[in-house]
Amino acid sequence: MRPKRRRLAFLSVGLVLLGVAVALVLTALEDGVTFFYTPSKVAANEVPAGQQFRLGGLVETGSRKTLEDGVSVAFRVTDCVRSLPVVYRGVLPDLFREGQGVVAIGRLEASGVFRADTILAKHDENYMPKDLADQLKEQGQWHADGGGKPCAEAKS
Amino acid sequence: MSAEIGHFALIVAAVLALGQSVFPMAGAARRHGALMSLGGTLATGQFVFVSIAFGALTWAFVTSDFSVANVVQNSHSAKPLLYRITGVWGNHEGSMVLWCLILALFGACVAWFGDNVAPGLRARVIAVQGMIGLAFLAFILLTSNPFDRVNPMPADGRGLNPILQDPGLAFHPPLLYLGYVGFSVTFAFAIAALLEGRVDAAWGRWVRPWALAAWSFLTLGIALGSWWAYYELGWGGFWFWDPVENASFMPWLVGTALLHSAIVAEKRDALKSWSILLAILTFSLSLLGTFLVRSGVLTSVHTFATDPERGLFILAILAVTIGGALALYAWRAPALKGGGLFRPISREGALIVNNLLMTVAALTVLFGTLYPLIVDALGLGKISVGPPYFNATFVPLMAPLILAMGIAPFLPWKRADLAGALDRLKLLVAVTVGAAAIVVFLEERHSFAAALGIGLAVWAIGASVLELAGRVRLFRAPFGESLRRAAAMPRSAWGMTLAHAAAGVVVTGITASSVWQTEIVRVMKPGDRAEVAGYTVAFAGVQEVRVGNYLARRGRFTVSESGVALATLSPEKRVYLPQRTPTTEAAIRTTWFSDLYIVLGDPHGEGGHAVRLYHNPLVPWIWIGAVLMFLGGMVSLTDRRHRVGAPRRSVRPVQARPAEA
Numbered sequence: 076m077r078p079k080r081r082r083l084a085f086l087s088v089g090l091v092l093l094g095v096a097v098a099l100v101l102t103a104l105e106d107g108v109t110f111f112y113t114p115s116k117v118a119a120n121e122v123p124a125g126q127q128f129r130l131g132g133l134v135e136t137g138s139r140k141t142l143e144d145g146v147s148v149a150f151r152v153t154d155c156v157r158s159l160p161v162v163y164r165g166v167l168p169d170l171f172r173e174g175q176g177v178v179a180i181g182r183l184e185a186s187g188v189f190r191a192d193t194i195l196a197k198h199d200e201n202y203m204p205k206d207l208a209d210q211l212k213e214q215g216q217w218h219a220d221g222g223g224k225p226c227a228e229a230k231s
Numbered sequence: 232m233s234a235e236i237g238h239f240a241l242i243v244a245a246v247l248a249l250g251q252s253v254f255p256m257a258g259a260a261r262r263h264g265a266l267m268s269l270g271g272t273l274a275t276g277q278f279v280f281v282s283i284a285f286g287a288l289t290w291a292f293v294t295s296d297f298s299v300a301n302v303v304q305n306s307h308s309a310k311p312l313l314y315r316i317t318g319v320w321g322n323h324e325g326s327m328v329l330w331c332l333i334l335a336l337f338g339a340c341v342a343w344f345g346d347n348v349a350p351g352l353r354a355r356v357i358a359v360q361g362m363i364g365l366a367f368l369a370f371i372l373l374t375s376n377p378f379d380r381v382n383p384m385p386a387d388g389r390g391l392n393p394i395l396q397d398p399g400l401a402f403h404p405p406l407l408y409l410g411y412v413g414f415s416v417t418f419a420f421a422i423a424a425l426l427e428g429r430v431d432a433a434w435g436r437w438v439r440p441w442a443l444a445a446w447s448f449l450t451l452g453i454a455l456g457s458w459w460a461y462y463e464l465g466w467g468g469f470w471f472w473d474p475v476e477n478a479s480f481m482p483w484l485v486g487t488a489l490l491h492s493a494i495v496a497e498k499r500d501a502l503k504s505w506s507i508l509l510a511i512l513t514f515s516l517s518l519l520g521t522f523l524v525r526s527g528v529l530t531s532v533h534t535f536a537t538d539p540e541r542g543l544f545i546l547a548i549l550a551v552t553i554g555g556a557l558a559l560y561a562w563r564a565p566a567l568k569g570g571g572l573f574r575p576i577s578r579e580g581a582l583i584v585n586n587l588l589m590t591v592a593a594l595t596v597l598f599g600t601l602y603p604l605i606v607d608a609l610g611l612g613k614i615s616v617g618p619p620y621f622n623a624t625f626v627p628l629m630a631p632l633i634l635a636m637g638i639a640p641f642l643p644w645k646r647a648d649l650a651g652a653l654d655r656l657k658l659l660v661a662v663t664v665g666a667a668a669i670v671v672f673l674e675e676r677h678s679f680a681a682a683l684g685i686g687l688a689v690w691a692i693g694a695s696v697l698e699l700a701g702r703v704r705l706f707r708a709p710f711g712e713s714l715r716r717a718a719a720m721p722r723s724a725w726g727m728t729l730a731h732a733a734a735g736v737v738v739t740g741i742t743a744s745s746v747w748q749t750e751i752v753r754v755m756k757p758g759d760r761a762e763v764a765g766y767t768v769a770f771a772g773v774q775e776v777r778v779g780n781y782l783a784r785r786g787r788f789t790v791s792e793s794g795v796a797l798a799t800l801s802p803e804k805r806v807y808l809p810q811r812t813p814t815t816e817a818a819i820r821t822t823w824f825s826d827l828y829i830v831l832g833d834p835h836g837e838g839g840h841a842v843r844l845y846h847n848p849l850v851p852w853i854w855i856g857a858v859l860m861f862l863g864g865m866v867s868l869t870d871r872r873h874r875v876g877a878p879r880r881s882v883r884p885v886q887a888r889p890a891e892a
Contacts, residue, residue, distance in 0.1 A: 081572070081573075084575055085575075096594065100620075103599075107619040107621070110612055129615060145754030145841055164752060
């Protein structure tokens with residue numbers, strides 16, 4: 076084959092492959108993407124029903140309880156304005172603490188309880204999930220001088 | 232005093248790097264031999280001075296010099312010596328010094344071992360290395376000086392994040408950097424070739440060993456990181472498609488493509504312009520990885536507290552490097568002459584398929600990694616892209632890749648007979664389909680994924696074995712002759728066979744551990760037993776222990792199988808003392824074929840504890856496979872034709888020998 080035609084052939088194979096990839100990406104984005112919400116947004120009914128999402132906020136002080144089965148934990152996640160009950164079955168991450176930032180991935184049940192499949196609390200104990208920090212700033216609940224405790228006067 | 236020496240050495244290194252970027256480049260343009268060879272001296276000098284700086288920083292950590300801010304923030308006098316040393320790169324500033332040290336080492340290596348590179352090209356390569364070095368040394372000196380002093384000096388340090396006090400993680404960054412930074416050399420070769428406006432087959436021969444070395448170390452570095460995440464994070468998983476993992480994986484994918492296209496460039500004098508583009512992209516993705524990790528723009532399990540100013544500086548380096556390189560490529564590449572002709576069905580064609588799939592896979596990973604940033608920037612909400620996206624895009628692209636990987640070694644250069652190759656593989660096709668069918672028959676859940684994974688693994692390993700058997704004429708010639716043939720086989724052929732089979736081993740491990748993992752979460756009291764995948768795990772209780780710089784609650788579990796005691800496992804919950812940081816240490820009993828993985832949770836009731844038990848079949852194969860890939864790379868690197876100082880080819884392009892004044 077002449078170089079020009081060869082180049083054309085490979086270019087078209089590449090383009091077809093790229094098209095396949097774009098199709099894959101678009102279908103995968105349907106269920107591969109999870110949105111991030113704070114309890115206030117959930118309370119405002121911004122969350123589509125039954126969809127998996129990431130709930131971010133602070134673990135409300137004094138709300139953590141171990142349930143009857145011994146391996147499920149219940150706690151409340153707050154953004155200083157509203158709070159939401161969360162149930163998680165499993166071993167919590169090491170840096171899970173009351174009063175600190177947490178991200179829970181799961182679904183909202185009809186009873187209004189958020190059932191988490193995954194709980195994320197990060198490596199660094201002063202770490203605040205970026206999405207959460209941004210949301211709190213947006214809601215005017217961010218006090219940078221609070222030393223990782225954004226809502227000093229938390230209403231729960 | 233050592234801190235000032237280190238700081239001064241960094242400044243000297245930066246000045247030398249400036250000289251290294253200018254003089255050899257000017258020398259190559261004017262064919263001035265002395266100026267060109269000055270580059271090698273300056274590269275050696277840069278390496279020496281960065282080594283002094285790195286040594287000074289290490290000294291500050293080892294002697295716990297708490298007048299240095301970086302030591303205060305990241306070390307503690309009670310820490311074991313090993314972690315005082317590895318603490319040097321367990322923080323932002325120190326890890327950037329390590330980055331520069333490895334960069335300077337590679338630059339110096341081009342100078343020391345690059346005798347077989349034409350002097351003009353070598354001078355330009357060294358100059359480009361100097362420019363990259365200058366950019367990163369400036370970054371350290373202007374935004375991340377590790378030698379800043381504190382006054383007054385505190386009594387003790389704050390300690391290294393305990394999660395980093397681990398042998399696996401201690402050596403993960405150096406290996407990863409050997410890979411990341413190793414691709415700076417192939418990048419420099421690409422830029423130098425574009426500047427010269429000429430790429431010949433020799434270019435491919437020079438680039439291949441560098442790409443191979445970088446790729447091998449990157450493979451090992453990624454595997455070590457994944458192994459660490461597996462045993463340290465206590466989630467029982469080995470890969471999370473976390474942005475930072477993706478950051479190291481994208482250069483690996485494109486680097487693998489480069490490794491293969493460089494073969495075509497060397498052997499067939501084709502795909503040269505494409506190889507140059509891949510070399511640029513690989514290093515660009517390495518830089519992007521550094522940016523993502525160091526700037527904290529993405530939410531990741533690896534994100535530590537970061538500083539936006541630093542992110543901006545790296546972004547600037549990134550923009551100049553990638554933008555400049557691609558602009559140069561757009562300007563000069565069209566002038567590069569195409570080489571050897573071939574038909575679509577040929578080894579060249581198969582390698583192009585590899586290249587396209589690898590590159591497109593890297594693109595989809597890149598898109599998934601950056602998509603949250605794009606959406607956020609457009610104000611459309613806070614999202615994250617999780618494993619379902621990556622699995623749904625990555626697996627469909629890897630499946631044809633592995634199929635092609637099995638056939639390609641059976642295709643000759645220039646033109647091939649696909650039907651003939653498949654005819655040689657017909658037994659393997661039957662075995663592969665049979666294996667997949669058995670999996671479908673045995674497995675109710677996830678049967679498609681399991682059958683696909685196991686089928687591909689059988690195919691990859693089987694094809695490698697058949698290819699090797701064919702080369703040595705196993706069972707078709709006397710055994711002695713087969714041995715002789717095996718001994719005479721080029722090392723690069725051995726390397727390829729090993730690495731391709733290793734890919735099959737990795738696929739086996741990933742498939743089996745994803746599909747057949749067993750997980751049990753329950754409360755266990757002393758005396759309780761749990762059944763996991765045929766094993767009986769008995770809980771004997773928990774004791775409090777104090778070891779070195781941490782306190783631990785240590786559980787005792789005995790593992791038995793049909794009444795025969797096999798092992799005692801002791802998972803721990805630790806609290807590291809300086810910061811009172813808690814960590815979880817999983818206990819793992821590994822055989823070559825499976826892992827039993829126990830995590831101790833919080834206490835519950837009288838003497839009871841939440842316990843998480845996993846049985847992960849074939850999970851060790853993931854890392855065994857990765858180590859085999861690394862070994863494949865190393866074996867190939869010892870090939871005589873790659874060997875440093877190999878006899879020069881008698882026919883060299885005349886213009887490659889400028890006037891050596």
